[in-house]
Amino acid sequence: MTRTLEILDRLIAFPTVSADSNLAMVAFIESVLEAAGAKVHRIGDATGAKAGLFARIGPDDRAGVMLSGHTDVVPVAGQAWSADPFRLRADGTRLYGRGTTDMKGYLACMLAAAERAARMPLAEPLKLAFSWDEEVGCLGIPQMLPSLDATIGKPQLCIVGEPTSMRIALGHKGKVALRATCHGMAGHSSMAPDFLNAIHLAADFVAGLRRLQADLATTGARDAGYDIPYATVHAGRISGGTALNIVPDRAVVDFEYRYPANQPTGEIENALTALTDAVAALYRDVFPDARVEIEVVNAYPGLGMPPDHPAVALMQSLMPGAGMTKVAFGTEAGHFHAAGVPVLVCGPGSMEQGHKPDEYIEASELARCDAMCDRLLDHLCGRA
Template identity: 55%
Template sequence: MTTLDILERLIAFPTVSRDPNRELIAYARDLLAAHGIESQIIATPDGRKANLFATIGPTDKPGVMLSGHTDVVPVEGQAWSSDPFRLRVTDGRAYGRGAADMKGFVASMLALAGRAAGRTLATPLHLALSHDEEVGCVGVRSLIERLETAPIRPLMCIVGEPTLLRIATGHKGKLAARATCCGVEGHSALAPKALNAIHLACDFVGVLREHQDRIAEEGTRDPDYEVPFTTLHAGVIAGGTALNIVPNRCTVDFEIRNIAEDDASQILDRLMDDAARLVQRSRGAFPEADIAFEVVNTYPGLATPSDAPIVAFVRRLIEDPSTFKVAFGTEGGLFDGRLSIPTIICGPGSMDQGHKPDEYIALDQLAACDRMMDRLLDQLAP
């Protein structure tokens, strides 16, 4: 099967992160099995989702791992011009949810597996498919736990997120947290006698913005990033039940995306200190006042040196030798940080098309990715 044929099948699986991915994983397993390739399936405890790991070639030595995620972001509220879960090919583009992020790469790696099965590999090829990447690189962690206890780990890893087939050597880390702001409820006609939790939450968001402004003006910078400094962002605020009730609870979901030189936990500590000072202002009249923090998810950044052997290796596979860093996170930081597997990010398409209506990948990018895969195969089977 061609890469485009496989991509058509992959797009048809509506693997939004909140939904199962088992049908897609079963398809990939069967496709590999048809070439005599055995897969390890690592399922979640409830069985709704799974990762896949497969090795082609010798099993007594480390090889090159290709990693891709199988989940996609939702389509609700987006104005698609065609069914997002049915591949549409026109004007040199393949449209569908996940075409760029990142089923195009997954299709190319599965097509490569068929070609690799017919060659004698001196160095093994590892294939890794994960779930729930879009919600914080959650699913890949069980695969990492499996690899931690494996007798042999991959020698290096290529994460195929869309980079227009340029080598990305790094991305920021991420800490996602929730601030729960506690006030005192009351009738809105007597609002000054209550403590409005939404107002307290807004005060905290003000603190968040002050920290962001300070970092942007005075913090460490990494010019390889489009936004060259650590960013703080409030994404969701939830509180209140009725207009005539002063709310006693409000939550703020926020994130810290840190460059390698900044420690996200230290930034969080400073935010918590300032939040405690905010609360202290109200504690005399309202002892119940509080802002409590919970870290919801975190993953490390990736900072592979530009002169690392993996960079030189991948440069032999692609047409553009330049390197850069991407704004979005990947499982690459976990592979590098937890398993010490040198990792870069390189895949077809552009994230400019990701997460949008009428997401697409250019057909010439798919073809270039297939050429990269063929060069990789030649390196593994000299």
């Protein structure tokens, strides 16, 4: 595991918070892969400040298996770290640093595996994907996937290495983030009943979201693989008004819904459309311009791999004895799945340690991931 730790030390030193550029780290990853003889394809975003990579080692006419991870990390601002978060620190069996669990530990295993693959007689290729801006809504990978066929080709299995304690995750919920803008009529608060308070519309809208949540909890599709087995609706932020003595003419509600793969999203969308109409109708007799407008801010699809899929059997051969699970958090696996790529989630560490001050990963988790990669390389050589 020495090489994995050497690479992890380098990766942690890149402060690739999603708000900042990841290009320095991408250049380092490129250099490691090119030194290993990989065919590397860089895909940049529209700003030129972010980029991702597709890479292949081995035959170019076979499907092979892909390892996939994101380069960005969540911020450290406002968190009480006991040491520099962008310097890898060992303390006993634990390795501390921002991204050790989510998910530079996995990236280090990917790169160390690529170097080993370069010295092996691969009958099937090892493919790798490194994306950007996963932490702010899986923004990078959907920009990269249209280039997959033209660069390295679709694999027979993609392993997205989000932290699952090396369990095999067959699914996660999809997510849609939305914004509801409520339009009222402004005026002086001394005559408040003569005007339409947009915050009142927002309050009625949030009450409707709560009713929708109650309906989904009792009549929506269910998946027992999740701790909360039904779709959830959550209002996370509300804003409106400029001064206490002004009736606000605009209020905004930021909300989301998360859904298991077997939940028809059209039912939720129809319910939200009906809710906006119902809220506005409460006021339109007096205020004809009353309205609530909804826009989608961000979305990523869910994942629901059937347990009898051949990719699951292959994954079980790479992680013998590993349990199967579904995870509460979203991943890029949903985008791979939507693009027709068989995909599972399995990676070192636990999300219990992710996104927190003094984030860490147990060294034993990296060792288990390295062992999985060794079995994968044997498989790609036709030995297993």
